[in-house]
Amino acid sequence: MSTLALTPWAFDWRSPRARGQVPSRIVPNVPARGPAVQEVAPDDAALVAQASAGSERAFSMLYRRHARYVAGVAYRLLGGDAELDDVVQETFCDAHAALASLNEPAGLRAWLARIAVRRVHKRLAKRRRWRWMIGEAAQGAPLVSDPAQRQRVDALYEALGTLPADLRLPWTLHHVEGETLPDVAAMCEVSLATAKRRIAEAAERLERKLQP
Amino acid sequence: MKPTPPDDLKASLEPPWDEVREQRVLGRVMDEQRRRAAASAGQPGRRRVAAGVAVVFVAAAAAAVLVVQRRAHVMSTPAVVASAGASAIAPLTAPTSGDREQTMALADGSQATLVREAGLQVEEQRADRVRIVQKRGEVRYDVRADPSRDFQVRAGGTSIKVNGTIFAVRVSADYVEVRVERGKAEVDDGARSRDLVSGESLRVPIHVDGSTDAGASDPDSTPDPWARAPLPQAPSAASLQADADSARVAGNNGEAAVALRKLVALHPKDPRVPGALFTLGRVERSRGRDDESARAFERCVAAAPKGPLAADALAEAAASWASAGATAAAKADAAKYLSRYPDGPSAARMRALASP
Known part of the structure; x- marks a missing residue:
């Protein structure tokens, strides 16, 4: 019997946002040296406008502001590190190409997440096809900073690896990323009802997989 | 049992995403954007x-x-044969001048990037056969892998045959130099051939009549680059970057600095150089060598004055000079920053340094 089965996880099904844990906003880097001067960084909307006009500097500032977030989302969705650089690169290349079409620059982060989800979806689907065709071994689970959780996380990602991307992504976005159901629907570019149905189906399949 | 991950799972699943990695991916993003822009402009x-x-x-x-x-005539005559479809995708001849780079998309999906007064002629390009004659300058070829296609470049009497390889050919008045960045290339002058693998390069002298030096057989005469001269096997920029990253992760900033300096010295044209110099600035600062740090940041600015790191590097150079006690240099860099980026994110800090 796996550790996973012996120690059921107590889990609050509400997302961090629903629990009032609003993610803090990224604070601009404060230089370690030099005079302590308050620096006011331009907001996303201003940088999006400049980057759309061709400013590489503005785009690189946007990248620096959001790359870690995109990398985190992609890492947990992919369940590993191997394709992370490629996904982050593709996400920002796609974003750059479509920046002018972004209607609400203030919603840049959510927009980037949608692009990243789309990119991860393609890779997971491809990975699944290869596994079906040539029996490729499943990708490893992500590294876990807390050793006590490693066995459970390995089991979880092994089970997630058996799910199609359409089910895996909404479940992971909701239960690991802590996104609300409407946000999951938006990120997966499906209706709210579809998102709920897919999350429920993924939960059911995972439950069967994780049965002792 | 419900599949219920623990509350803090997200927090414990943070990717190994550090500043170096972030910088590396940014470099790839910017390169890709420039490549797309160049492709669409062409x-x-x-x-x-x-x-x-x-x-x-x-x-x-x-x-x-x-x-x-x-x-029968075409099969026997080495005349310029390019299909009409192919000529629509890439010009038959493509010269460039100065430092401006020009990327040609070839019909088989491969690419040729022309730099340094380069000139080449696409003699033939079909799905199963590509023949390019490089006349002068430096061209970097990114050849798509396809075992069924025969891809050859001829330059100064030397032919280079590849498949799924990234390599560069430089033609000067005295020699043809072939450098392989990824994959394998077969270099042949009709008399001898040698396989080059990733990280290797070969320089073949050209005689006045245009033929290469492959025929030199007298062991007492000038060194024969094919048979006797050891291949320069400099570590690749990618491996040096990886060495520097590993050293930094291990907390060995001295080794990291050595690897970064070697990267810059051995691969001065590599797109990683500005990022390597920026990282070197940080590494030297963490070693307490503020003057070296400032110089590295200044070199980063010089390497890519309009690059994404230029503004930050200039500000960091000023800060490092200030820490090193070189007030005049700090002021000069701060003033330079303010003139170039009056509304930059470090403008307030630079104003304080420029007029303490």
């Missing part, structure tokens, strides 16, 4: 493409008839 508009396709279609039909009629 292509005509949609209407022109549509018109070109129509013309090409008719020309291809006519060419097909000619090819059938003159097949």
